[in-house]
Amino acid sequence: MTLAHDLQYAAGLARGAGKIILEHYGKVARLTKTHAAASDEAVTDADRAAQRYIVAGLRPRYPDDGIVGEESETGQSITFECPNPAGRNWVIDPIDGTNNFIAGLGNFCVCIGLLDEGFPVLGVVYDVTRDILYTAARGLAAWENNKQIHAPQTPLSDSSIVMFTSNLLTENRCPNWACKFLAQQTWKLRILGSAALEATYVASGVAHGAVTVNGKLWDVTAAAAIILEAGGVMTDLRGNAIFTFDLRRYNGAKVPFLAAGPQAHRPLLEMILAHP
Numbered sequence: 001m002t003l004a005h006d007l008q009y010a011a012g013l014a015r016g017a018g019k020i021i022l023e024h025y026g027k028v029a030r031l032t033k034t035h036a037a038a039s040d041e042a043v044t045d046a047d048r049a050a051q052r053y054i055v056a057g058l059r060p061r062y063p064d065d066g067i068v069g070e071e072s073e074t075g076q077s078i079t080f081e082c083p084n085p086a087g088r089n090w091v092i093d094p095i096d097g098t099n100n101f102i103a104g105l106g107n108f109c110v111c112i113g114l115l116d117e118g119f120p121v122l123g124v125v126y127d128v129t130r131d132i133l134y135t136a137a138r139g140l141a142a143w144e145n146n147k148q149i150h151a152p153q154t155p156l157s158d159s160s161i162v163m164f165t166s167n168l169l170t171e172n173r174c175p176n177w178a179c180k181f182l183a184q185q186t187w188k189l190r191i192l193g194s195a196a197l198e199a200t201y202v203a204s205g206v207a208h209g210a211v212t213v214n215g216k217l218w219d220v221t222a223a224a225a226i227i228l229e230a231g232g233v234m235t236d237l238r239g240n241a242i243f244t245f246d247l248r249r250y251n252g253a254k255v256p257f258l259a260a261g262p263q264a265h266r267p268l269l270e271m272i273l274a275h276p
Helices: 003-024 045-061 098-103 176-183 195-203 217-229 265-274
Strands: 066-069 079-081 088-096 109-116 119-127 132-137 142-144 161-164 188-191 209-212 233-235 257-260
Touching (some): 003 088, 003 119, 045 109, 088 195, 088 217, 109 195, 109 217, 132 195, 132 217, 195 209, 209 265
Parallel strands (some): 161 188
Antiparallel strands (some): 109 119, 209 257
16 A cells, blocks of 8 residues: 555545544533643543544554554543554544534644654644645645645745644743744734644645644644645754654653744744743
């Protein structure tokens, strides 16, 4: 099988998971994760049902591949089944934007990414309520449904959109760069509450940049594959490469990122570094 076949199959799983999620939309209760890495994050029965569906589709088709998922059946841990952390490993977020989903706000998505030797070679981000499928695989371009997409190639300007995630706190404080971003009136700031959607809007050319402070590996992997294939840049908040990613002993640690167009990345990073 080729990456093209893998991408087609993963896209089908994302759409199938989306149908399950919509069956629960407006009907779920907010639960709380109990494991240490979750920090009282929200979860619902829909998250677990969607991940169960995706994993059940991956295991028989790719028996030698590993799986990392945000949820588990018990809520006591993440899913981490990676016999070969340096090989092929699927990274799943069944609902990115769970709090939006619970509240009835339509900004949430299904994320399925594939790491091969620690590098994101395939990504699917399915915007469920809008029925928009973002996909990419190494060497196969990036797509929004059937339209090829590209990250912005222009510098930041007074019409640029920059995305933030809703939780900007680091060590219980708001960093100075976030305050600087909020205080300026040049760039148009937007907070959607879904790190993967925010990053994918960079790949599609809607936003010049997206910053996530407290995301996890499952928030970034699928979106990273799409951004990179669309000609964008993704680093951590110090400008270091996130990938290749060392999966060994991963237990849900934070993976902050800055995703941007190639001419927007440097000025955004410089502001972040200058105002810790």
